Amino acid sequence: MKTIVIGGAGFIGSLVSQALIASGREVTVVGRRPPGAHTAALPCAYRCADLGNRAQMREILEPGCEVIDLAYATVPKTSYGDPVFDLLANLPGSVGLLEEAMAVGVRRLLLVSSGGTVYGPPATLPIPESHPTAPISPYGITKLTIDHYALMFHHTRDLPVVVVRPANAYGVQQRSRTGQGFLAAAIDAILTRREIEIYGDAGTIRDYIHVSDVASGILAALDFGDDGETYNLGTGIGASNLDVIALLRPLAEAAGHAIQVRHLPSRRFDVEANVLDARKLCFACGWRPDVSLQCGLAEMWDHALMTSSST
Numbered sequence: 001m002k003t004i005v006i007g008g009a010g011f012i013g014s015l016v017s018q019a020l021i022a023s024g025r026e027v028t029v030v031g032r033r034p035p036g037a038h039t040a041a042l043p044c045a046y047r048c049a050d051l052g053n054r055a056q057m058r059e060i061l062e063p064g065c066e067v068i069d070l071a072y073a074t075v076p077k078t079s080y081g082d083p084v085f086d087l088l089a090n091l092p093g094s095v096g097l098l099e100e101a102m103a104v105g106v107r108r109l110l111l112v113s114s115g116g117t118v119y120g121p122p123a124t125l126p127i128p129e130s131h132p133t134a135p136i137s138p139y140g141i142t143k144l145t146i147d148h149y150a151l152m153f154h155h156t157r158d159l160p161v162v163v164v165r166p167a168n169a170y171g172v173q174q175r176s177r178t179g180q181g182f183l184a185a186a187i188d189a190i191l192t193r194r195e196i197e198i199y200g201d202a203g204t205i206r207d208y209i210h211v212s213d214v215a216s217g218i219l220a221a222l223d224f225g226d227d228g229e230t231y232n233l234g235t236g237i238g239a240s241n242l243d244v245i246a247l248l249r250p251l252a253e254a255a256g257h258a259i260q261v262r263h264l265p266s267r268r269f270d271v272e273a274n275v276l277d278a279r280k281l282c283f284a285c286g287w288r289p290d291v292s293l294q295c296g297l298a299e300m301w302d303h304a305l306m307t308s309s310s311t
Helices: 011-022 054-060 083-104 138-157 182-191 211-224 241-254 279-285 293-309
Strands: 002-006 026-031 045-048 066-069 108-112 161-166 168-170 196-199 208-210 230-233 261-264
Touching: 002 011, 011 026, 011 066, 011 211, 054 083, 066 083, 066 211, 083 108, 083 138, 108 138, 108 211, 138 161, 161 211, 168 182, 168 211, 168 293, 182 196, 182 241, 182 293, 196 241, 208 211, 208 293, 211 230, 211 279, 230 279, 241 293
Parallel strands: 002 026, 002 066, 026 045, 066 108, 108 161, 161 230, 168 208, 196 261
Antiparallel strands: none
């Protein structure tokens, strides 16, 4: 099976690409930049192309192939600075991909959306896929709009599309200063002897899911999901910023690092709590997350500590 992973060299995409290769698929990774050392070492093809370039997408897609779209040009925090850019940098390319996938006749297109932003303030926790969607960030609004376009293509033109909505992914390869990822930012602050910034008394509550579990969930939805359906990928367990710090404290103290916390006023655009109900995919195929936050965070800390010691 030929599988094309757009954004397959990124934080989540690289793990997805590895999982696909392990499943026996013929994988082509598509990225905007030349492959890094890690991606270049994978036994797969690599195409340097831009999602917004329809001619390039038309050349890469093949009849009967699978497509996974992880590409996105912004992150939630930075989307507030320029909402128009967030919209224009992402929506036209995503809709163009739907058109090209429809024209070529793909076997399935899996769209990676955002479970952390599209639902907005929750009416209930954990949040099922049937929960109302009322995002309060430009990032979430654009992501939800792309979801709607994808499902419109399915309902009106029979495009075989599946949407997955991951919670807050984390792992050792997550970059710390991108405006996305509290765990990576907190570890970086500790190791560089800076204050960990928390907005509000306890910060926000989030559903942190290890990137390897996101990758296995994407593969499960690709193999067992139903066309036209949306699936959450989460643990169903919420952790506040202070909960995360409590898990990091013994790790930091054992390595001789102090933890400094600075509380800032809460921000109007932060959803207070986001925890996902992922039982729909579990009922469909038995998928469930495997890595606990405590184990995943310890792995992340050890990797960051080793990396900082060698530089």
